[in-house]
Amino acid sequence: MNNDPRYDPDDTPDLEAAYALHTPEDSKRLYRSWADSYDSDFIDEMDYRLPQHVARVFLTARPEGPVLDLGAGTGVMGLLLDGQVAPVDGTDISPEMLAVAARKDVYRRLFKGDLTTRLDVADGAYRSVVSAGTFTTGHVGPAALDEVMRVLAPGGCGVISVNARHWQSEGFADAFAALRSRLSSLERIEVSIYGPRNTGPHAADKGLVVRFHKD
Structure with a gap:
């Protein structure tokens, strides 16, 4: 991969294009074109296991609802949490990805949101927050952790993944x-x-699953 990749809207939607994202607008364009095939082209074909790891760590913390899935995408996390904790809401920058998530019928509510600004969520509205694959370069950076803390209730649990190379x-x-x-x-x-x-070239990539509780 190029040492300084830049997302080109004409790129084929794939992992390299995702790593080349630099702005929220890049994310919107990429996932608009990738939404309908994301589960097959990426989750299945690339043997993407990060959501399963995040869900496992999250559930061992015995989380309480309501839960907010940050960067819900096509609803993979919602499926993993279905029947384990409720209710679960989801937010994502891509309405096209959320439309796919809605078809899975596992969320109480899905809404468009940009973690780099402010979500349409009251302070402390969620007892738990969870996120897989969202906090990484080109998607959502560490500045958004303030927004995560804002929507998380006192005493609440958060579990998010961070690409290890970006920690x-x-x-x-x-x-x-x-x-x-x-x-x-x-x-x-x-x-x-x-x-x-x-x-593939990213087969050995590592992630850090970060679990925390707010005072």
């Missing part, structure tokens, strides 16, 4: 360090983003 370089380590005084617990668990069927 230090994109400022996630510093951002969580700055939040430490507002958290009663914080832990990181390293996981493989992809399963064994993925033999």
Whole structure:
């Protein structure tokens, strides 16, 4: 991959295009064209396992509803949480991805939202927040953690993934360090983003699943 990739709207929707995102508008364009085939082209074909890891860590924390799935996409996390915790709402920057998620019929509410600004959510509205694959360069950076904390209720649980290669370089380590005084617990668990069927250039990529509780 180019050392300084830039998203081209004419690119074929794929993992390399996702890594080349730099702005929210890039994300909207990419996922508008990728929404209908995302589950087959990426989740299945690339053996994408990060949502399963995030869901497992989240559920072991015995989360309470309501839950907000941040960057819900096509609703993969909603399916993993279905029957385990309720209610679950989802938000995403792409209305096309949310339309696919709606067909899975596992969310109480789905709404368009941009974590780099402000969600249409009251302070402390959710007892739990969860996110897989959203906090990474080109998608949502560490500045959005303030918005995560705003919508999370006191005592609430959060579990989000961060691409391991971006933990230090994109400022996630510093951002969580700055939040430490507002958290009663914080832990990181390293996981493989992809399963064994993925033999591509990113097959060995790692993610950090970060679990925290707000004071």
